[in-house]
Amino acid sequence: MNPSSSNPKERFKYYGTPGKDFPRFDVDRPLPEEVEPTPRYEAHVGLQAFPTLPLIPVLGWAFSGLTKKLGFRSMAGPLLQTWMPANLSRLHPDKFSDEYFVERRLNGFNPGKLNRVEGKEWQYSVYYKTGRYQAEPGGLLPEYSEARFLLRDRALHVHSIKYCLKGQDITCFPTDGKSWEDAKYYFRSAEYVFQEIQSHLGRTHMNMDQYAMAFYRNIKKSPIRKLLWPHFEGLINIDKKGASLIIGGTGFIPEASALSADSVDGVLIEEIAMLSYHWSPAEQFLPDIIDNNHFDRAALAVWELLTKYVSDFCVNNQREIQNYWSEIEGMSEDLVTHSILKPEYGTLEIKNQEDLQQLCVYVLYHCIFFHSWVNNKQYEDGGDIEYAAIGLWDKEDPKYDPKIEQKRHDAQVKLMWILANVRYNPAIEFAPLPLKKLLWEYRDRIEPGIPLGWLMMSINI
Structure with a gap:
C-alpha cells in the first residue's frame, strides 16, 4: 500500500487513554493492510509449529493424516514432554x-x-x-x-x-x-515470570510497539522510513494476537503462572514506565571481568556495530532527513503524548539528529538482538518443566488439581517451542549489505552468547 494513499493516523489508532495506558495499537481495530503478515511468514509459523499442531487448528488441514497417524491429538502430560524436542537443560549432563x-x-x-x-x-x-x-x-x-x-x-x-x-x-x-x-526451583520460577513480563513482553514487544506506532503514523518520505521499516515487520501483528494469547484474562501468563491477570498488567506497566531510548547496554555492563559472561560482551558488540551502521546511514542521508524533519517532529509528538515514562527517566522527545540516531540504535538493538536473545532462548530454559515452571502450585491446597497443573505445564512447553523456533527473516540473510558485513565483522564477540543465525530482523513472534 502506498503510505500516502490514506491517512496513517486513521489506520493506526492508539489503544486507551494517552499517558495512562501503555502505548500500543488498538487491538479492537482491523490490522492495516501494510502490516499484515506475509504468506512466507505464515509458512514459517506453520513449519516451526508442527510439533504442537493441535494448538493451531487452521494448520491442521495440511497435516491431518499425519497427526492422526502419529497420535498428536492424544499427546499430553509426561508423554508430551517426552516427545517434544529436547531443550538445553534436558541435554545438560547435570x-x-x-x-x-x-x-x-x-x-x-x-x-x-x-x-x-x-x-x-x-x-x-x-x-x-x-x-x-x-x-x-x-x-x-x-x-x-x-x-x-x-x-x-x-x-x-x-x-x-x-x-x-x-x-x-x-x-x-x-x-x-x-x-x-x-x-x-522457587527462584527459577520467579525469574521465569519476570522474564516473560518484563524482559520479553515489556522491554521488547510493548516497548517497541510505541516506537512503531509513532513511526507508522508519521514517517512517509523521510529516509528513516527505509532504515526502520524492516525492523518493525510483524510487530503490531504479533502484539495484536498476543493481547489475548499471552496476557489478558485467558492469556498464557495469567493461566500458567500464579499471578492474576491484573498483576501481570501491573508488572508490564511498571516496566514500560522505566524504559527510554536514552539508554545503552553500557549502563548494565558488569564491572568485573567474568570469563563466561557472554551476554554483556555480545550486547556491547551489537550496540557498537549498530551505532556505526546508523551513523553512516544518517550521514549519507542527512540532507533528506533534514528536509522531512517535520515527520520526525510528528513522530516525537506522538511518542511524548502517549508515553507513560516516569518523569525521573526524562522524555521520549526527539530534539535533534543526535536523539534520532540514538533512538534508531535503541530500536534496532531491541528488534534484532535483545528480542532474539530473550525469545529464542525461551525453550532452552522453559521447555523443561523439571528445570523451570512458570507457575508453582501448593499440593496441600484444597483446590489443587493435578490435571489443571498438567494442562498448564503442557501449555508452557508447547508455547515455548513455538515462540523460540519461528525464526523469520534472519538478519544475516535479509539485512542490508552494510549491516550484514558488520554482523560478520563482530561475529566473534556476539558468539558464543547467541549464534549469529539466531538474530532476526524484527520482533515477529
Missing part, C-alpha cells in the same frame, strides 16, 4: 548443578539482571520482589527471591538464596540438600 545455575543467570533467557553488591560476603545478586503482586489462591510464589553470587578468579559461584514463602524468611546454601534444590 542441569541441577550449581555451575549450570550460575551459567544461566549470566547467559540464559533473562540476562542483564545481575547487580554488584558492596559490603557483603557475596559480590553479585539477582533480586525479584514478587510479593507486591497478587497471586492466585494455591499459587506458590515467593514474596521475594534473591540469589547471591561470589566472584573468584574471574568466575561466579553461587553463595546462597534467600526467599520468603508463606510469610517465612528462608536462607539456603549449597550444602543444604533438598532445601537448596527447592530454593533454586
